[in-house]
Each structure stands twice: as C-alpha cells, then as structure tokens.
Amino acid sequence: MDLLLARHYERLYALCRRMARNDADAADACQEALMAIVRGLDKFQGQSTFRTWSHRVASNACLDELRRRQRRPIAVIEEPETISDGPDLDQQVADRLTIEAALPHMAEEFRAPVVLRDVMGMDYAEIAETLDIAPGTVRSRISRGRRQLAELLGNQNAPPERPNKSTTPPTPSS
Amino acid sequence: MTDTPSSPTDPVDDDLLASLYLDGEATADERAQVEADPQLLARVRSFEAMAADLASVTPPPELARLQISAALDLFDEQQVPSTASTGTPGPTSGVTSLSERRDQKQSRGLPTWLSAAAALVLVVGGLGFVSTLGGGDDDSAASDVAMDDETDASESGASRVIEDTETSMAAAEIASDGAAEAMEDEVMDDEAMDDETADADAMEESSSDDGDEAGAPPSPIPLDELEAASAEEYLSLLIDQRLRPIEDSPCAGSPLVDGLFGVDSFIEVVYRGELSSLLVQEGVPSTAVIVGPTCEIALR
Numbered sequence: 478m479d480l481l482l483a484r485h486y487e488r489l490y491a492l493c494r495r496m497a498r499n500d501a502d503a504a505d506a507c508q509e510a511l512m513a514i515v516r517g518l519d520k521f522q523g524q525s526t527f528r529t530w531s532h533r534v535a536s537n538a539c540l541d542e543l544r545r546r547q548r549r550p551i552a553v554i555e556e557p558e559t560i561s562d563g564p565d566l567d568q569q570v571a572d573r574l575t576i577e578a579a580l581p582h583m584a585e586e587f588r589a590p591v592v593l594r595d596v597m598g599m600d601y602a603e604i605a606e607t608l609d610i611a612p613g614t615v616r617s618r619i620s621r622g623r624r625q626l627a628e629l630l631g632n633q634n635a636p637p638e639r640p641n642k643s644t645t646p647p648t649p650s651s
Numbered sequence: 652m653t654d655t656p657s658s659p660t661d662p663v664d665d666d667l668l669a670s671l672y673l674d675g676e677a678t679a680d681e682r683a684q685v686e687a688d689p690q691l692l693a694r695v696r697s698f699e700a701m702a703a704d705l706a707s708v709t710p711p712p713e714l715a716r717l718q719i720s721a722a723l724d725l726f727d728e729q730q731v732p733s734t735a736s737t738g739t740p741g742p743t744s745g746v747t748s749l750s751e752r753r754d755q756k757q758s759r760g761l762p763t764w765l766s767a768a769a770a771l772v773l774v775v776g777g778l779g780f781v782s783t784l785g786g787g788d789d790d791s792a793a794s795d796v797a798m799d800d801e802t803d804a805s806e807s808g809a810s811r812v813i814e815d816t817e818t819s820m821a822a823a824e825i826a827s828d829g830a831a832e833a834m835e836d837e838v839m840d841d842e843a844m845d846d847e848t849a850d851a852d853a854m855e856e857s858s859s860d861d862g863d864e865a866g867a868p869p870s871p872i873p874l875d876e877l878e879a880a881s882a883e884e885y886l887s888l889l890i891d892q893r894l895r896p897i898e899d900s901p902c903a904g905s906p907l908v909d910g911l912f913g914v915d916s917f918i919e920v921v922y923r924g925e926l927s928s929l930l931v932q933e934g935v936p937s938t939a940v941i942v943g944p945t946c947e948i949a950l951r
Contacts, residue, residue, distance in 0.1 A: 478723060478726050479719060479723055482719045482722055482723070483715070483719055486710065486715050486718070486719060487708075487709070487710055487715075488706075490708060490710035490714075490715070491705075491706055491707075491708035491710075494708045494710075495705055495708065504714055504718070507710075507714075507718060508718045508721065508722075511718055511719065511721070511722035512721075512722055512725055514722070515722050515723075515725045515726045515729065516725070516729070518726070518729075519729070576701070576704045576705065591705070592705060594674060594702075595701070595702035595705040595706055596705055596706045596708075600674070600675075600676070601674065601676050616667065616670070616671065616676070617667065619670050619674070620666040620667040620669070620670040620671075621666070623666060623669075623670055623698050623701060624666040626701055627697060627698075627701065630701070
C-alpha cells in the first residue's frame with residue numbers, strides 16, 4: 478500500500494498544487510486526497526480500474542478541500558511582464574514561473590478540467606464524471622482554458638493568428 | 652455557464668480542434684483536419700508544451716513521506732479491526748495489515764516479488780499438467796473473485812493470495828496443492844515486503860539473499876529493469892519472462908496483454924483448486940486476468 482500511494486503521490490500533489498493557491502493549501506488537499514483513497518478502498522467495486530477510481534476519489538477530495546479554502550482573497554503572484562523574444566537559456570524556467578503565476582488567474586471552471594486532463598491524465602469522460610459536468614462542457618472548457626492559459630502566458634508558444642479566421646486584422650509576424 | 656458553442660469560423664474552433672487532437676478525443680475527420688494544417692499542429696504543440704509544464708511539479712520529499720505515512724496509519728487502523736474480529740481477511744481479501752509487514756520489513760529486505768514470481772512460475776508450470784478446467788463453474792467462480800473478493804477464500808478452499816505492489820509483492824496467502832505446496836513456506840517467509848523506498852541497492856541486496864533460497868526462480872527479472880518499470884510494465888515483464896510456457900496453451904494470442912496493461916498498482920495471484928487457473932487482478936477486484944488450460948480470461 479505504501480508503494481501504491483507513493484506511486485500516485487507525485488501526480489496527486491501536482492494536481493493539488495496546480496489547483497491550490499499556495500503550498501500549504503496544496504499540502505492539505507493532497508493529504509485529504511490520500512486519506513480519501515484509503516477510506517474508500519473497501520468501497521471500490523471494481524467497476525473501473527483502480528487508477529481511474531483512485532484518481533477520481535483523490536481529485537474530488539482535493540477539489541473539495543480546495544473549494545473549502547478558496548473563499549479567501551487570491552494572493553496574486555506578479556507575473557513577469559516581459560519575456561525575451563529571443564532564445565534564452567533560462568526560457569524553460571521562465572515559462573514555468575509564468576505558468577505558476579498565470580494559474581491563479583484562470584477561473585476554476587477552466588482550470589480544473591485542464592489540470593485534471595494535463596496533470597492527472599484523465600480522459601474527458603472521467604473529467605465529466607469527476608466534475609459532474611457534461612462531456613461537451615469538458616471539451617469546451619478544456620479548449621477555452623488552454624486558450625486562456627496561453628494568453629496569460631503571453632501566447633509566446635502560440636502560432637500566429639490564422640488570417641482566414643481571425644476576427645481582427647492579422648498582425649505581421651516577425 | 653458560458654459554454655456556448657463557437658461558430659464555425661470562430662478561432663476558438665482551432666483551440667478546440669487542437670485540444671481534442673492532443674487529448675486523443677478527436678474524430679478521424681478532426682484528426683485529419685489537424686494534421687493537414689500546420690498552424691493547427693503548431694497549436695497542438697503549444698498546448699502540449701503547456702501540459703508538460705503543468706504536470707511538472709515535484710513534491711517536497713519530506714512532505715511526501717509524512718503524508719503517505721499518515722495515510723498508511725489510517726489504512727492500518729482500518730484493516731486491523733476487520734481481520735482481528737473475524738480472524739479472516741476483511742473485505743479486501745489479501746490485503747494484510749501493513750503494521751506487521753512494516754515490522755518485518757525493518758529486519759528483512761527481501762523482494763517478495765521474486766517469491767511471487769517463483770510462485771507464478773510454479774503455478775504456470777502446473778498448468779501444463781493440470782487437466783482442463785471445470786468449465787462454467789470455474790469460470791463463474793473466477794469471475795466472482797474478480798467481482799467479489801469475499802469469494803476468494805471460501806470458494807477456492809485452499810486458495811491463497813499473493814498481493815503485489817509495484818516492485819514488491821507481499822505474499823498474503825498462498826495455498827495450493829502439489830508443487831505449489833512446496834513453495835508455500837518460502838513465499839510465506841518472503842511475505843510482507845513492501846519496499847519502503849524501492850531503493851535499488853536494497854533490492855539488489857535482497858536479490859542476493861533470495862538467490863540463496865531453494866526454489867527461487869532461475870532467472871529473476873533484472874532488478875534495474877523492474878525498478879524502472881511501472882506495474883503494468885512489471886506485469887508485462889512477468890508475462891514475457893514467466894508465463895512463456897502458456898504460449899502453447901489456448902491462451903496464446905488472447906487479449907491477455909491488454910488485460911494486464913489494465914492492472915494498476917498491485918495484484919493478487921490466486922491459485923484456485925488444483926492450480927487450474929491463475930488469477931491476476933488488482934488488489935481490490937477490478938481488472939482481472941484469468942489464465943488456465945481453457946484460457947479463461949475475464950477482464951473488467
């Protein structure tokens with residue numbers, strides 16, 4: 478069981494950390510997630526894989542715990558205003574810092590499905606079940622969430638606008 | 652909420668397509684559309700990079716240790732009453748108290764996966780001389796095991812269980828007739844090894860210990876390979892290296908591998924009757940693969 482939990486811990490912590498506003502909340506939520514798995518073991522009916530079940534249980538516990546805590550004002554971390562256009566040895570670090578700074582600006586309705594997908598690896602159906610929303614809503618929220626995140630990141634990784642679909646005049650790419 | 656569909660020319664459509672493509676949720680037409688459009692592919696790569704960054708979080712090691720320990724304490728608290736009161740395994744049959752196992756772990760770092768693998772070899776070897784399964788009864792019984800662990804002990808009588816975590820198998824119980832009986836003491840000796848840190852050195856040390864024991868598998872899975880392996884990979888290795896004899900059985904070419912890939916973090920190996928079947932399933936009955944002379948396979 479310890480290895481079972483250890484194996485899932487990093488992913489659960491990542492989920493909680495990406496959803497929480499600070500390390501303390503993430504730690505508490507992660508502990509709740511682990512406890513939820515243990516408490517629910519004897520309720521596991523084998524109707525899904527253990528991985529699916531445990532991720533769902535843990536994700537729900539994590540999100541519930543964070544919702545309880547997230548009634549406080551957001552302590553927004555200042556994101557870097559300028560990111561070098563050119564190649565930079567520190568670019569990866571800068572990107573990561575920017576993601577951490579950008580996440581608090583995402584609405585949870587977008588952030589949760591994106592994080593469940595990208596961190597937990599859930600498919601859309603699992604996300605729909607976990608968040609109790611329609612699969613179609615999962616699709617749109619993930620795509621919109623990613624778009625929002627890309628914009629918050631300064632769109633530095635985004636391709637140029639498509640001239641034939643853009644609602645604004647195309648900008649020449651440098 | 653604001654989840655209104657976008658118009659066909661809305662740029663958001665590109666993001667939706669890119670997301671669906673990245674997540675493997677796109678239809679064939681949508682995939683073709685993305686693959687034919689360099690800008691959409693670039694968007695996919697962009698989202699992919701963001702996803703990688705999102706997933707890249709390293710928990711503080713000490714926090715992980717403390718939190719897992721707390722969860723294990725809770726697990727122990729839950730398990731002990733269910734076994735102590737009845738004297739038989741609780742609802743999650745085959746899941747033994749970790750207190751005992753951790754106590755033993757402190758004094759002995761034997762990799763129980765080796766013992767379990769050895770047991771598997773014996774069992775699979777036993778499949779060769781065991782007559783055809785008892786048809787529907789066993790099939791249904793095996794399915795019952797997958798569905799309801801309460802039947803594990805009662806239906807199989809002498810059945811015992813090996814439970815496995817990723818790199819260590821804790822042999823909870825093994826009971827069988829014939830050759831497997833000879834394995835019992837060894838496997839029971841090897842019981843209770845949850846490798847706390849999956850430390851390679853400890854594993855190797857344990858391996859040498861294990862090699863001294865009679866009945867050890869002739870060619871254990873390479874430790875470095877095992878350590879790096881996920882449970883699924885481990886099981887795949889197990890199949891590749893241990894269950895090769897059954898290739899001659901009707902099971903050859905079966906969806907066995909797919910089923911095993913569905914197994915997650917720990918397995919139980921249940922020997923039923925006279926080694927007539929081998930059940931590999933998740934610790935709590937879920938995905939189950941049953942291999943026997945009649946190639947009964949139940950996947951969930």
